[in-house]
Amino acid sequence: MRTSRIRLLAATGATLAALALTACEDGTGTEDEGAGSTSRPTATATTDTPSDAGKDDSASSDPTAAGGGSQEAGDGKDTGSGGKGGNTDDGKTDEGADDGPETRVACNGSNTTVTARPVSRPLNHMLITVKNTGSGPCDLTYYPVLRFDEMQWVPQPIEETKPQAVVGIDPGESAYAGVLLSAADGSGDGGTTGHKLAVGFQGRTPNSSGGPSAIPSLPAKGVYYDSTLAVSYWQQSMDDALTY
Numbered sequence: 001m002r003t004s005r006i007r008l009l010a011a012t013g014a015t016l017a018a019l020a021l022t023a024c025e026d027g028t029g030t031e032d033e034g035a036g037s038t039s040r041p042t043a044t045a046t047t048d049t050p051s052d053a054g055k056d057d058s059a060s061s062d063p064t065a066a067g068g069g070s071q072e073a074g075d076g077k078d079t080g081s082g083g084k085g086g087n088t089d090d091g092k093t094d095e096g097a098d099d100g101p102e103t104r105v106a107c108n109g110s111n112t113t114v115t116a117r118p119v120s121r122p123l124n125h126m127l128i129t130v131k132n133t134g135s136g137p138c139d140l141t142y143y144p145v146l147r148f149d150e151m152q153w154v155p156q157p158i159e160e161t162k163p164q165a166v167v168g169i170d171p172g173e174s175a176y177a178g179v180l181l182s183a184a185d186g187s188g189d190g191g192t193t194g195h196k197l198a199v200g201f202q203g204r205t206p207n208s209s210g211g212p213s214a215i216p217s218l219p220a221k222g223v224y225y226d227s228t229l230a231v232s233y234w235q236q237s238m239d240d241a242l243t244y
Contacts, residue, residue: 138168161240
């Protein structure tokens with residue numbers, strides 16, 4: 001029996017050794033299993049990181065990539081149009097249009113309305129008002145040339161009223177001239193009553209024609225004047241026109 005027990009133990013040991021060897025060869029052993037589980041994530045990290053990082057850096061730093069190239073091209077166009085923002089539809093710039101010379105024309109009977117009315121103060125005075133009815137500014141030069149009815153002489157200007165510059169009128173605005181009709185002390189000669197008045201306009205040179213005259217209405221009873229009849233230069237304000 002002792003011999004049989006020894007044989008049995010020997011056989012059992014051989015069997016266990018064979019099983020252990022088999023387990024080691026097919027990777028099911030505890031030792032092999034632990035080593036396998038540790039190496040797999042390490043290999044994955046080592047393999048994935050370099051390739052993926054290289055691709056991402058290349059895409060983000062390349063200015064000619066589809067997305068980045070399109071954006072920069074768009075920005076370039078916007079900047080170009082911004083630089084030409086002052087352009088008009090015909091290709092001319094707004095600055096060029098603003099810098100161009102402004103067209104100035106003479107005020108006359110064709111682009112103004114003219115009124116003439118006697119005033120209570122100063123005594124024996126009449127106010128002539130010229131309103132610009134045109135689409136652009138116009139200029140009044142020197143003084144109005146007055147003619148009552150068929151008078152054969154021209155009233156002289158009051159030199160003290162000569163302005164420093166040409167009087168310009170914007171559309172819808174007015175300018176003025178004052179008329180001394182007669183001497184307050186009765187010292188004038190040849191007093192008479194006028195029923196029709198023509199207001200003439202001068203050009204850029206003295207006594208030249210500035211265009212059509214105006215024929216403002218007078219009071220029904222007419223306007224009395226004598227040899228002291230005189231007129232102011234054109235003025236920008238009504239007060240200045242009636243100062244003398």
